[in-house]
Amino acid sequence: MNDNFPRILTLLRKENGVTQKQAAAALGVSQALLSHYENGIRECGLDFVVRAAEYYGVSCDYLLGRTPTPSGSKNDAGGASAGGKHDSLLGAxxxxxxxxxxxxxxxxxxxVEGYLTASVYRLFRKLYRIHPRNESGFFTIPEPRAELKARCRIEETAAETEILVKDSCCEKLLTAQEREKGLLTTDILISDYGDDGNAMLLLVRQEEETLK
Structure with a gap:
């Protein structure tokens, strides 16, 4: 099959809150066989792929990892086909x-805003230097200092975000209610965030292909 199928098959089951035993019964296979499919030990036939896709309400292409969104559209990212190639990034x-x-x-x-702002600022300053006639006086902070400060700002905001998310200092800075609002599944990304959620799905798949 491929490396994506076992991962996505398992992800869909867990996101839907279904036990392996329940899923196996619904899909007409033994729990042991489903376990083999989910762990990539054995390959399934096309008939199982179709049944699983229908059971979880996704396309076969999504289940096989060929498209980033459950609908099966390869360009389903906030109207990316009509709006331009940067739509997935902007939507994400x-x-x-x-x-x-x-x-x-x-x-x-x-x-989060600080991290994104510093990242955009830093990249803009780099691109600004492309043309030799672009005046350095456009900025109020000299280049070496700006680069170092922006880099520090990015690292600082990333670290602060991690402290909040992981509760690294055991300060319980995020309440239980706030953490509950951070629940994400593929369905939630699409239903709650619409086109921007689709854009994030597309960006994740594209970037992971780049990072492999």
């Missing part, structure tokens, strides 16, 4: 900001 950024605001922790929102 909006999704991050929306998620941070939805969680309701002001400090978390500030750290």
């Amino acid at each position: 950024v909006r999704m991050l900001l929306t998620m941070a605001e939805r969680i309701g922790c002001e400090r978390l929102t500030q750290e």
